[in-house]
Amino acid sequence: MRTTLSRRRLLGSLTAGGFAGLAGCAASGSDDASFTIVPTLDPTGSGDSWDSWGGMTPYWTRVVEPLVWGTDDMQPEPWLATDWTATDETTWVFDLREGVTFHNGEEMTADDVVHSFEENILTERGDFVYGWLHLEPGSVTKIDDYAVEFENTEPFSGFPGTIAHNMIDIQPPEADRQAGDIVGTGPFTLEEMTDGQSLRVERFADYWGGEPEPAELTFRAAEDETTRTDLLESGEVDIVFDPAKSRLSSLRDRDDIALESRQSSGSTFVSINIYREPTDDADLRRALNRAVSQPEIVETVLEGIGEPARGPISTVIDWAADDELPAYERDRDAARDLVAQSSYDGEELTCLVENDMDDGRDVVQILQSDFEAIGVDVDVEVLENAAIQDRTERGEFHLEVGGSQSNSPAADYIMWENFHTMGISNKDLYEAEGTGLHNLGGEVDELIERGFQSSDPEEKRESYVDAQRRIVEEAVVVPLFYREYTVAADAALEGFDLPPIDRLVEWRELTGS
Amino acid sequence: MSESNGALEAGVRRRYRSIRDSRTVATVLSNPLNVAGAVIVATVTAAAVVGPTVAPYEPASQDLANRLQGPSLAHPFGTDQLGRDVFSRLLYGARLSLGIAVVVTAIRLVLGTTIGLVAGYAGGWVDEFLMRLVDVQLAFPGLILALVIAGVLGPSLRNVMIALAVVGWASYARLVRGSVLSTKEREFVRAAQLMGVSWPRIAVRHLLPNVAGPVVVLATLNVGTVILGTAGLSFIGLGAQPPTPEWGTMLSAGRHHLRDAWWIVNAPGVAIMLTVLGFNLLGDGLRDVLDPKQEANLERST
Numbered sequence: 001m002r003t004t005l006s007r008r009r010l011l012g013s014l015t016a017g018g019f020a021g022l023a024g025c026a027a028s029g030s031d032d033a034s035f036t037i038v039p040t041l042d043p044t045g046s047g048d049s050w051d052s053w054g055g056m057t058p059y060w061t062r063v064v065e066p067l068v069w070g071t072d073d074m075q076p077e078p079w080l081a082t083d084w085t086a087t088d089e090t091t092w093v094f095d096l097r098e099g100v101t102f103h104n105g106e107e108m109t110a111d112d113v114v115h116s117f118e119e120n121i122l123t124e125r126g127d128f129v130y131g132w133l134h135l136e137p138g139s140v141t142k143i144d145d146y147a148v149e150f151e152n153t154e155p156f157s158g159f160p161g162t163i164a165h166n167m168i169d170i171q172p173p174e175a176d177r178q179a180g181d182i183v184g185t186g187p188f189t190l191e192e193m194t195d196g197q198s199l200r201v202e203r204f205a206d207y208w209g210g211e212p213e214p215a216e217l218t219f220r221a222a223e224d225e226t227t228r229t230d231l232l233e234s235g236e237v238d239i240v241f242d243p244a245k246s247r248l249s250s251l252r253d254r255d256d257i258a259l260e261s262r263q264s265s266g267s268t269f270v271s272i273n274i275y276r277e278p279t280d281d282a283d284l285r286r287a288l289n290r291a292v293s294q295p296e297i298v299e300t301v302l303e304g305i306g307e308p309a310r311g312p313i314s315t316v317i318d319w320a321a322d323d324e325l326p327a328y329e330r331d332r333d334a335a336r337d338l339v340a341q342s343s344y345d346g347e348e349l350t351c352l353v354e355n356d357m358d359d360g361r362d363v364v365q366i367l368q369s370d371f372e373a374i375g376v377d378v379d380v381e382v383l384e385n386a387a388i389q390d391r392t393e394r395g396e397f398h399l400e401v402g403g404s405q406s407n408s409p410a411a412d413y414i415m416w417e418n419f420h421t422m423g424i425s426n427k428d429l430y431e432a433e434g435t436g437l438h439n440l441g442g443e444v445d446e447l448i449e450r451g452f453q454s455s456d457p458e459e460k461r462e463s464y465v466d467a468q469r470r471i472v473e474e475a476v477v478v479p480l481f482y483r484e485y486t487v488a489a490d491a492a493l494e495g496f497d498l499p500p501i502d503r504l505v506e507w508r509e510l511t512g513s
Numbered sequence: 514m515s516e517s518n519g520a521l522e523a524g525v526r527r528r529y530r531s532i533r534d535s536r537t538v539a540t541v542l543s544n545p546l547n548v549a550g551a552v553i554v555a556t557v558t559a560a561a562v563v564g565p566t567v568a569p570y571e572p573a574s575q576d577l578a579n580r581l582q583g584p585s586l587a588h589p590f591g592t593d594q595l596g597r598d599v600f601s602r603l604l605y606g607a608r609l610s611l612g613i614a615v616v617v618t619a620i621r622l623v624l625g626t627t628i629g630l631v632a633g634y635a636g637g638w639v640d641e642f643l644m645r646l647v648d649v650q651l652a653f654p655g656l657i658l659a660l661v662i663a664g665v666l667g668p669s670l671r672n673v674m675i676a677l678a679v680v681g682w683a684s685y686a687r688l689v690r691g692s693v694l695s696t697k698e699r700e701f702v703r704a705a706q707l708m709g710v711s712w713p714r715i716a717v718r719h720l721l722p723n724v725a726g727p728v729v730v731l732a733t734l735n736v737g738t739v740i741l742g743t744a745g746l747s748f749i750g751l752g753a754q755p756p757t758p759e760w761g762t763m764l765s766a767g768r769h770h771l772r773d774a775w776w777i778v779n780a781p782g783v784a785i786m787l788t789v790l791g792f793n794l795l796g797d798g799l800r801d802v803l804d805p806k807q808e809a810n811l812e813r814s815t
Contacts, residue, residue: 246770300577365755
């Protein structure tokens with residue numbers, strides 16, 4: 001009898017404990033919900049690029065915020081600034097949102113915006129920012145507590161959309177950012193960070209956009225796609241970006257995991273050095289274009305995640321061209337004829353690819369085989385980023401498998417930096433040797449300048465489309481595919497959408513059921 | 514003509530009988546593990562020599578329509594993510610892996626033996642200087658140093674060979690020096706010195722044959738280590754460039770398909786494992802007969 005009672009008690013306790021446990025699990029939708037997310041880059045540091053945030057990535061974590069955000073159709077959206085006006089060709093006035101509180105409890109004012117731009121962005125990060133934002137130190141001034149004026153170095157209609165970027169964030173002067181004391185305005189506060197492993201953020205109850213749902217988010221480091229996929233499958237994490245493509249079909253078969261893909265603002269193409277023999281011959285470049293089948297690459301290596309491309313700019317960007325561009329469909333006979341009439345005499349072309357590039361090794365080997373089929377030999381060099389940069393800066397290559405990606409809704413700089421003679425890719429060699437890498441110069445430079453400066457969307461699009469047409473006609477690139485990114489998550493999760501820029505995903509409404 | 518043929522035949526017969534009756538060979542063959550090692554090494558060597566001529570496909574030949582196909586009659590070890598025949602790539606890879614291992618080991622052997630011989634025979638400050646060099650080299654973890662060298666030189670198989678050759682010679686130098694120090698005091702060396710024989714001749718004719726046994730053992734064990742080192746460096750992208758069918762590169766490319774196409778990783782993985790095992794077993798067997806007093810494994814892992 002005594003034994004029976006104790007068993008009942010034991011069973012009762014276990015049942016109660018079980019219910020309590022289930023309640024705990026089910027609490028993911030309640031006040032103490034926490035989730036673990038694995039982005040594609042290590043969130044606690046990636047070389048020197050995140051030193052300005054003490055090693056914390058400003059992407060994905062939603063601790064810091066810019067003045068402007070991006071919409072799903074890649075347009076600038078009011079955020080810490082509620083409105084902006086161009087008062088003349090180069091001057092912008094931004095009205096700031098009132099009642100925005102920093103994580104230290106202070107209200108955000110124009111002084112913080114001026115400090116962030118002048119000290120943190122323009123002075124600290126240096127030259128490359130001037131060319132990117134078309135601002136120079138001393139060009140940001142306070143009008144009143146809630147209005148700031150920006151003076152661009154030249155007419156730049158894409159300015160609001162360009163500063164809609166996680167790295168153009170607003171922090172108060174008190175924040176000792178490089179020591180990891182991040183004081184943002186975002187829906188989450190940085191709580192702890194273990195270098196190379198993970199960082200944890202907590203809900204900021206006074207967030208100007210309303211109290212976020214999740215109490216805590218952990219961002220875990222796993223740059224290897226197979227590791228990310230294993231973490232999700234084992235239930236250790238809730239959300240992973242870009243799981244291994246080879247595992248997509250098995251993930252799709254699982255009821256407890258949901259997969260979603262979205263075309264991103266990125267595009268992958270082969271950039272051709274048009275100032276080095278023999279790729280200075282447009283016939284050879286056109287032959288290379290005719291050797292490749294973009295749909296085959298997408299269907300095989302990419303497992304269908306991506307769109308075959310005709311041009312170098314992702315079509316989520318409003319002025320990107322695709323249908324308007326000439327199509328080089330695979331035709332090996334025509335390609336061989338073009339090779340025969342070109343100046344190519346059998347030498348080996350050098351093709352660079354970055355070792356970190358997803359699927360880069362497979363893509364480059366398909367290209368190598370395609371080019372070999374039309375009689376063009378290619379030597380592949382898989383190098384790390386710094387080595388690639390060194391080689392491209394000196395112009396010592398023929399082909400580079402790379403691409404472009406915009407992390408802000410305005411993507412004008414992609415055209416400028418890649419294809420304008422004074423863009424970052426071409427400028428040094430142009431100034432030193434009168435050449436460059438991928439810049440046709442002349443009419444294309446003028447078209448890019450017109451698109452860059454025009455505030456009329458139609459005129460901007462027309463100019464950029466014309467420039468892209470000339471670039472594709474002259475075969476400066478071999479377009480491969482417009483990128484898509486995939487998010488795999490616990491099927492019970494709700495409350496997050498995928499924008500074209502994956503770094504702008506919002507977690508504020510993330511719930512567990 | 515027929516007389517000379519007869520003499521040759523007799524010579525070959527004599528040689529065969531002497532090998533057949535040799536106690537050394539009998540000792541080696543008495544242990545089944547040694548036989549297994551010898552068989553594996555012989556098989557891999559045969560694959561390296563004739564593999565590329567009998568391989569059913571070109572190693573870089575792609576067939577995207579037939580990617581990730583499992584083992585079948587047409588493709589005994591399946592196809593990889595680009596539709597290439599894994600078996601053919603494995604055969605071509607054997608020549609590469611074995612070739613690199615033999616060349617690197619030969620460089621290590623020649624470099625280390627020369628330095629050990631000079632240090633042991635010359636003595637004095639030359640010995641001190643060379644042995645401190647050896648100490649410095651042995652103080653570095655081999656693979657880390659090789660990784661740094663390969664990283665600085667840039668990714669290629671040639672640079673991997675340089676990196677692995679640079680880090681592995683010290684074990685030979687130390688081994689040879691020790692043997693030379695004891696051998697040079699022996700009477701036949703002193704007699705040669707008294708007869709006025711030059712020191713290079715003494716080194717080559719009298720000292721070197723007496724250190725050959727342990728060196729051959731170390732070299733045999735070393736071949737397996739070099740194969741592992743090459744595969745390791747290629748796995749992390751510092752070695753062979755696409756589409757070279759190097760075993761480590763194949764392993765690295767296939768790891769993303771471990772769940773859906775296990776053969777891509779397992780074929781080179783098993784090949785590496787068996788080859789290294791074969792050389793280790795053979796090395797152990799040779800040690801038993803050539804260097805029976807040597808218990809400790811002098812080799813440092815790279």
